[in-house]
Amino acid sequence: LAKTTQPISMDSYEGQEVNITCSHNNIATNDYITWYQQFPSQGPRFIIQGYKTKVTNEVASLFIPADRKSSTLSLPRVSLSDTAVYYCLVGANQAGTALIFGKGTTLSVSS
Amino acid sequence: NAGVTQTPKFRILKIGQSMTLQCTQDMNHNYMYWYRQDPGMGLKLIYYSVGAGITDKGEVPNGYNVSRSTTEDFPLRLELAAPSQTSVYFCASSYGVGLKSYEQYFGPGTRLTVT
Numbered sequence: 410l411a412k413t414t415q416p417i418s419m420d421s422y423e424g425q426e427v428n429i430t431c432s433h434n435n436i437a438t439n440d441y442i443t444w445y446q447q448f449p450s451q452g453p454r455f456i457i458q459g460y461k462t463k464v465t466n467e468v469a470s471l472f473i474p475a476d477r478k479s480s481t482l483s484l485p486r487v488s489l490s491d492t493a494v495y496y497c498l499v500g501a502n503q504a505g506t507a508l509i510f511g512k513g514t515t516l517s518v519s520s
Numbered sequence: 521n522a523g524v525t526q527t528p529k530f531r532i533l534k535i536g537q538s539m540t541l542q543c544t545q546d547m548n549h550n551y552m553y554w555y556r557q558d559p560g561m562g563l564k565l566i567y568y569s570v571g572a573g574i575t576d577k578g579e580v581p582n583g584y585n586v587s588r589s590t591t592e593d594f595p596l597r598l599e600l601a602a603p604s605q606t607s608v609y610f611c612a613s614s615y616g617v618g619l620k621s622y623e624q625y626f627g628p629g630t631r632l633t634v635t
Binding site for chain 2: 450
């Protein structure tokens with residue numbers, strides 16, 4: 410599984426756009442990039458997944474450049490409730506795959 | 521759907537005691553997983569199951585046992601609890617095949633302290 414590197418923490422204010430970048434230099438051809446969100450005292454929750462270019466859903470956007478060695482999770486107009494830990498994972502897109510969570514990025518949103 | 525449910529929410533064990541963490545999912549998922557999360561760290565896979573009657577070890581299986589007699593239930597057994605097993609335990613499940621087979625659904629966790 411490709412190793413990922415992401416900032417330990419980020420701070421933001423309500424209403425701002427937040428971009429969290431993840432580096433994965435050794436990503437394999439069949440690897441997908443997946444982001445999970447974890448609130449305190451809760452289990453992780455799937456946010457978004459992509460393979461290349463851009464993916465958008467009701468929660469976030471995921472930007473992946475052509476070389477796929479990095480990716481950026483974009484959260485539009487964050488609110489206090491977006492305060493959480495965000496994990497970037499890289500691996501095969503198949504069931505049964507163990508999810509390798511690093512320490513993630515702790516996002517703190519203030520008013 | 522209740523999703524993935526775990527019991528108990530909290531538990532304190534003495535060294536050497538045993539207990540079973542319960543996990544149930546009502547989404548008819550084939551795959552189920554047990555992770556542990558130590559303070560300030562990511563999750564580590566303990567065991568997983570691809571269907572009833574089939575289980576396999578993950579990254580940190582020592583000190584734990586699992587069984588999968590039904591699709592819905594995947595209990596995790598701790599034998600001879602040790603302080604190193606103090607952690608938050610998460611159960612998760614996912615579809616076996618199809619477009620969303622990669623997406624895992626997590627339970628709320630069980631916070632275990634061994635003293």
